[in-house]
Amino acid sequence: MRGRRKxxxxxxxxxxxxxxxxxxxPEGPGGAWSTVGExxxxxxxxxxxxxxxxxxxxxxxxVGADGVPVRGGEPYAAGLSLWFHRDFAPxxxxxxxxxxxxxxxxxxxxxxxxxxxxTPRGRHITQTAVARLRRELGVPALQPAHRLDRLxxxxxxxxxxxxxxxxxxxxxxxxxxxxxxxxVAPYDPELALPRTVRSRIVKERGVLAARExxxxxxxxxxxxxxxxRGALGRYRLLPATGRTHQLRVHMNALGVPxxxxxxxxxxxxxxAGEDWDRPLQLLARRLEFTDPVSGEPRRFVSGLRLSAWPxx
Numbered sequence: 252m253r254g255r256r257k258x259x260x261x262x263x264x265x266x267x268x269x270x271x272x273x274x275x276x277p278e279g280p281g282g283a284w285s286t287v288g289e290x291x292x293x294x295x296x297x298x299x300x301x302x303x304x305x306x307x308x309x310x311x312x313x314v315g316a317d318g319v320p321v322r323g324g325e326p327y328a329a330g331l332s333l334w335f336h337r338d339f340a341p342x343x344x345x346x347x348x349x350x351x352x353x354x355x356x357x358x359x360x361x362x363x364x365x366x367x368x369x370t371p372r373g374r375h376i377t378q379t380a381v382a383r384l385r386r387e388l389g390v391p392a393l394q395p396a397h398r399l400d401r402l403x404x405x406x407x408x409x410x411x412x413x414x415x416x417x418x419x420x421x422x423x424x425x426x427x428x429x430x431x432x433x434x435v436a437p438y439d440p441e442l443a444l445p446r447t448v449r450s451r452i453v454k455e456r457g458v459l460a461a462r463e464x465x466x467x468x469x470x471x472x473x474x475x476x477x478x479x480r481g482a483l484g485r486y487r488l489l490p491a492t493g494r495t496h497q498l499r500v501h502m503n504a505l506g507v508p509x510x511x512x513x514x515x516x517x518x519x520x521x522x523a524g525e526d527w528d529r530p531l532q533l534l535a536r537r538l539e540f541t542d543p544v545s546g547e548p549r550r551f552v553s554g555l556r557l558s559a560w561p562x563x
Contacts, residue, residue, distance in 0.1 A: 261334040262318035268382030288323025342378040359409040365530035368401040405535025418543040429539040435532035435559040436507040438484035445475040454495040470494040
C-alpha cells in the first residue's frame with residue numbers, strides 16, 4: 252500500500268515492533284466516495300487489489316480512534332482517521348545480536364550488527380534495529396536519533412521518550428556529535444595520510460551507488476592510517492558531514508575502497524552484500540556529545556571488532 256500515510260500507535264498496539272499506520276480520509280472531489288469502503292478501494296486497490304481491501308475490512312483490520320472496526324459500508328466522513336497494520340513480506344532474520352552499550356531512562360545506545368537496517372524501509376521492516384529493540388527491550392516508544400547505513404556496524408543512539416527525541420536529533424543535525432569510524436581497506440604506501448577529503452556527493456533515489464560530481468563540496472571526511480599489516484590498513488575516519496555512503500565514497504576516491512564493499516568501486520549483483528561471512532569492514536566506533544537533556548558529557552565506544560582485522 253502506498254500513499255500519504257502517517258505511522259501512529261493510535262488505538263492499535265504495535266505488531267512485531269512496528270506501529271500501525273494512520274490514514275486520514277480527505278475531502279472528496281465533489282463527493283467522490285459515498286462509503287469508507289469505496290475510498291479505501293480507490294486508495295489501495297491498485298496496490299493490493301479490491302478483493303484484499305474488502306477482506307481486510309471484513310476482518311475488522313481497519314479501526315477508528317476508539318479501536319472499533321470500521322466497516323466498508325459506513326458513510327464516508329471527511330477528516331475521519333483510520334488505523335491498520337500492513338501485511339509484511341517474510342524477511343530473512345539477520346543472525347547477529349544487537350549489543351547494548353548503554354541504557355538509562357532517556358537513552359539506549361546499541362551496537363548494531365552488519366546487515367541490519369536502522370529503521371523500516373523498503374523490504375526491511377521487522378528485521379530492523381528499532382523494531383528488534385522495541386521487542387527485545389519492551390520499549391514500544393523507542394526511536395532512533397539518527398541512522399546508520401544497513402551494511403555498517405556500530406553505535407546507534409536511540410531515544411526512550413518521544414518528547415526528547417527532537418533534542419537529540421538536533422545534535423546530529425547541527426553537527427554537535429563527534430563521530431569516529433574504523434575501516435579496513437587496502438594499504439597504499441604512496442597515499443599521503445592523514446588528510447581531509449572534501450567533495451560534492453550526489454545520491455539519486457533508485458540508484459544504489461552515490462557519485463561525486465563537480466561543484467561546491469557538501470561532504471567532508473578526515474582520514475588517518477592507524478596501522479597496516481601487509482596489504483591491508485586499519486583507518487580512523489572522522490566525518491564532519493553525513494552524506495549517504497560518504498565514507499565509502501571518499502575511501503574509494505582515495506584508491507583504497509573499504510574491504511567487502513558491494514558498491515564501491517564496482518556495483519556487484521543484487522544480493523552480493525548479503526553474505527554473512529563478508530561484512531562491509533566499516534564500524535561506527537565512537538560517539539561523543541554533550542547531552543541536551545542532562546548537560547553531561549557523553550562518550551560511547553563500540554564493543555564490536557572488524558573481522559578482517561582480528562585482535563593481535
